[in-house]
Amino acid sequence: MPRFVVIGRTAAASPDFSLVDLAGTSGRLDVLVRCVRSALLVSHGLRRDTVVYLVLLGGPRAPRVLRVDGAAAKFLRPDERSLATLLQKSLAAEVPAGAQGFVPVRPGVSVAEGGLEAAIADLGGAAPLVLEAGAEDVRVAALSPNAAFFVGDHLGLDDDARARLASLGARSVGVGPVDLHADDAITVLLNELDRRAAAAAG
Amino acid sequence: MPRFVVIGRTAAASPDFSLVDLAGTSGRLDVLVRCVRSALLVSHGLRRDTVVYLVLLGGPRAPRVLRVDGAAAKFLRPDERSLATLLQKSLAAEVPAGAQGFVPVRPGVSVAEGGLEAAIADLGGAAPLVLEAGAEDVRVAALSPNAAFFVGDHLGLDDDARARLASLGARSVGVGPVDLHADDAITVLLNELDRRAAAAAG
Numbered sequence: 001m002p003r004f005v006v007i008g009r010t011a012a013a014s015p016d017f018s019l020v021d022l023a024g025t026s027g028r029l030d031v032l033v034r035c036v037r038s039a040l041l042v043s044h045g046l047r048r049d050t051v052v053y054l055v056l057l058g059g060p061r062a063p064r065v066l067r068v069d070g071a072a073a074k075f076l077r078p079d080e081r082s083l084a085t086l087l088q089k090s091l092a093a094e095v096p097a098g099a100q101g102f103v104p105v106r107p108g109v110s111v112a113e114g115g116l117e118a119a120i121a122d123l124g125g126a127a128p129l130v131l132e133a134g135a136e137d138v139r140v141a142a143l144s145p146n147a148a149f150f151v152g153d154h155l156g157l158d159d160d161a162r163a164r165l166a167s168l169g170a171r172s173v174g175v176g177p178v179d180l181h182a183d184d185a186i187t188v189l190l191n192e193l194d195r196r197a198a199a200a201a202g
Numbered sequence: 203m204p205r206f207v208v209i210g211r212t213a214a215a216s217p218d219f220s221l222v223d224l225a226g227t228s229g230r231l232d233v234l235v236r237c238v239r240s241a242l243l244v245s246h247g248l249r250r251d252t253v254v255y256l257v258l259l260g261g262p263r264a265p266r267v268l269r270v271d272g273a274a275a276k277f278l279r280p281d282e283r284s285l286a287t288l289l290q291k292s293l294a295a296e297v298p299a300g301a302q303g304f305v306p307v308r309p310g311v312s313v314a315e316g317g318l319e320a321a322i323a324d325l326g327g328a329a330p331l332v333l334e335a336g337a338e339d340v341r342v343a344a345l346s347p348n349a350a351f352f353v354g355d356h357l358g359l360d361d362d363a364r365a366r367l368a369s370l371g372a373r374s375v376g377v378g379p380v381d382l383h384a385d386d387a388i389t390v391l392l393n394e395l396d397r398r399a400a401a402a403a404g
Contacts (some may be wrong), residue, residue, distance in 0.1 A: 019222075020222055020283075022283065023284065038386060041383065042381060042382055042383065043335070043382055044356075044381070077225065078236070079232040080283070081222075081224065081282070082225065154246075175393065176396050176397050176400075177396050177399075178396045179246070180244055181239075181244065184244075184389045184393075187390060188390060190380075191377065191378050191380075191382075191386075191393075194378050
């Protein structure tokens with residue numbers, strides 16, 4: 001069960017952004033929206049075994065984390081507008097005061113107070129890996145099928161996140177010689193996992 | 203110089219679609235917009251050696267082809283809204299009556315009357331390859347660096363396009379065991395080409 005944690009250093013944790021100008025009004029939540037698509041959607045289907053955490057560190061309600069679970073998600077469409085609409089509704093949902101951990105707000109979508117720590121707590125003992133340009137190639141790296149992959153946004157991971165992940169023993173893995181957008185790096189990584197799963201299944 | 207030809211069986215060849223509801227009003231031009239991003243944009247940069255053709259077979263002005271050339275393109279941003287705005291302005295541009303072939307309408311963007319044939323004529327002698335689920339794996343296939351890759355949209359290639367590409371001697375290549383969206387297939391293919399180029403450069 002691959003899990004992806006995408007850290008949006010400026011991405012809106014509140015629903016007060018415009019769907020008409022997502023990239024310009026949401027602290028670049030569009031970058032994270034594209035990661036939801038690449039992690040969860042395939043041709044005419046959904047990766048039911050995959051979970052995406054969006055760590056939202058921007059705006060008045062930050063920090064919060066949205067979790068999108070492929071096993072339970074419904075009505076996911078690939079275009080940015082519909083995915084952003086889903087995230088906006090999820091961020092606007094009423095959450096009972098004092099609720100702990102991830103609270104379901106839409107089918108397959110939950111929200112938690114807190115930043116990177118909220119995601120880490122939810123991951124349990126999953127082996128942490130950081131997707132990073134120039135690191136050990138995913139084609140040769142040991143990859144636990146139970147791994148949690150941490151991905152930076154257009155700004156990359158900040159020093160605090162790096163230090164925290166290092167304290168968890170995270171290794172870094174890379175997807176090739178060219179530094180790719182976060183969503184493309186997820187696509188390449190999932191392709192490698194798909195190939196390994198197919199090979200293991202014979 | 204990799205070239206991608208994405209065939210949009212219903213994608214609007216005219217600018218009369220709504221940027222507010224791109225997926226719902228443009229004959230799924232959003233699928234092609236995402237292919238422009240994955241083919242041309244990398245982290246903080248552009249693939250200057252790559253060209254994308256969008257074959258637009260939907261709407262009142264069809265068939266037309268948009269060509270986006272990484273060598274000359276400017277101001278490309280990764281979000282669907284800005285890419286769709288660029289394509290809409292390009293489709294709305296005045297083209298001199300009787301103009302032949304591809305006419306420049308924006309920096310790096312040209313438009314031609316005609317469908318698949320207009321793209322094929324512009325490609326010269328490039329070796330044609332079809333990106334297709336289940337075909338020979340790109341990791342082992344012979345891939346000319348001068349190849350032209352033909353990609354279907356969410357509906358796939360129709361029989362006429364298949365027959366025409368077969369008449370050109372096109373081989374099919376696939377990107378792995380899971381059937382991916384067109385933009386993800388392009389990402390995986392370019393990752394393979396990046397790796398081969400890096401290996402060749404030593």
